[in-house]
Amino acid sequence: MKRPKVKNILIISVLTISFLLSGFNATGPKAPEFKLKRIVIDAGHGGKDPGTVGSMSKEKDIALKVALQVGQYIKENLPEVEVIYTRKTDTFIELKERSNIANRNKADLFISIHCNAAPSRAAYGTETFVMGTKNFEANFDIVKRENSVILLEENFEEQYEGFDPSSPESYMMFNLMQKAFLSNSLSLASKVEEDFSTRVNRYSRGVKQAPLYVLWTTSMPSVLIELGFLSNANEEKYLNTKDGQTYLSSAIYRSVKAYKEEIEEL
Numbered sequence: 001m002k003r004p005k006v007k008n009i010l011i012i013s014v015l016t017i018s019f020l021l022s023g024f025n026a027t028g029p030k031a032p033e034f035k036l037k038r039i040v041i042d043a044g045h046g047g048k049d050p051g052t053v054g055s056m057s058k059e060k061d062i063a064l065k066v067a068l069q070v071g072q073y074i075k076e077n078l079p080e081v082e083v084i085y086t087r088k089t090d091t092f093i094e095l096k097e098r099s100n101i102a103n104r105n106k107a108d109l110f111i112s113i114h115c116n117a118a119p120s121r122a123a124y125g126t127e128t129f130v131m132g133t134k135n136f137e138a139n140f141d142i143v144k145r146e147n148s149v150i151l152l153e154e155n156f157e158e159q160y161e162g163f164d165p166s167s168p169e170s171y172m173m174f175n176l177m178q179k180a181f182l183s184n185s186l187s188l189a190s191k192v193e194e195d196f197s198t199r200v201n202r203y204s205r206g207v208k209q210a211p212l213y214v215l216w217t218t219s220m221p222s223v224l225i226e227l228g229f230l231s232n233a234n235e236e237k238y239l240n241t242k243d244g245q246t247y248l249s250s251a252i253y254r255s256v257k258a259y260k261e262e263i264e265e266l
């Protein structure tokens with residue numbers, strides 16, 4: 001008689017404890033917490049890899065200045081968010097290591113910052129990429145350029161298991177693990193392009209999908225921002241001004257803030 005009673009009390013206690021631990025409170029069940037706690041900011045290229053080169057400047061230098069400024073705004077205005085840079089100086093970082101840094105640190109967001117170039121000097125404007133293979137052939141020049149950095153790395157054949165950045169066939173083998181993060185990545189990417197266009201008065205070429213290495217190997221929402229074309233004289237000039245860099249950095253910061261509010265509201 002007594003034994004089952006003790007057992008019942010034990011079961012009830014266990015149930016109560018699990019109930020309390022499950023996060024129930026007076027207002028009902030609590031949604032799982034999703035917070036933007038850690039951001040990796042990746043300044044493209046660096047060191048022996050200048051990225052695209054304009055008539056007066058190099059992509060690696062502009063990308064670094066803007067990356068540091070975005071990080072600074074986040075630190076000042078969103079002190080609860082930890083900022084991690086893939087590089088803070090003019091150093092060469094392998095592509096693989098950039099996504100490793102984000103994955104190792106369990107970042108909630110990855111933002112890669114770059115400048116564009118095109119054979120036509122008339123091309124200008126901003127564009128933001130998320131991982132995807134939809135219509136990527138249209139952006140294959142950018143895909144090739146941004147991914148071909150691995151050719152500068154030692155043992156790249158071994159490191160990247162036969163992946164050839166200049167062969168479209170190589171891109172068919174992707175494991176699209178970024179698919180899970182597509183809607184979040186798209187949400188941030190649209191905010192960035194919208195802010196560039198409406199508040200910084202840049203010409204936005206829109207949000208695009210492409211299999212860019214740093215995007216498909218990061219296991220969190222991620223975007224790659226092309227700030228403008230160094231092959232366009234006016235845009236190169238703008239990208240080299242302190243004001244231009246400040247406006248673009250503020251736009252990226254505001255988009256991160258809006259994205260944070262959006263995902264934490266859910």
Ligand SMILES: [Zn+2]
Binds near residue numbers: 044114146
């Ligand atoms: Zn680049």
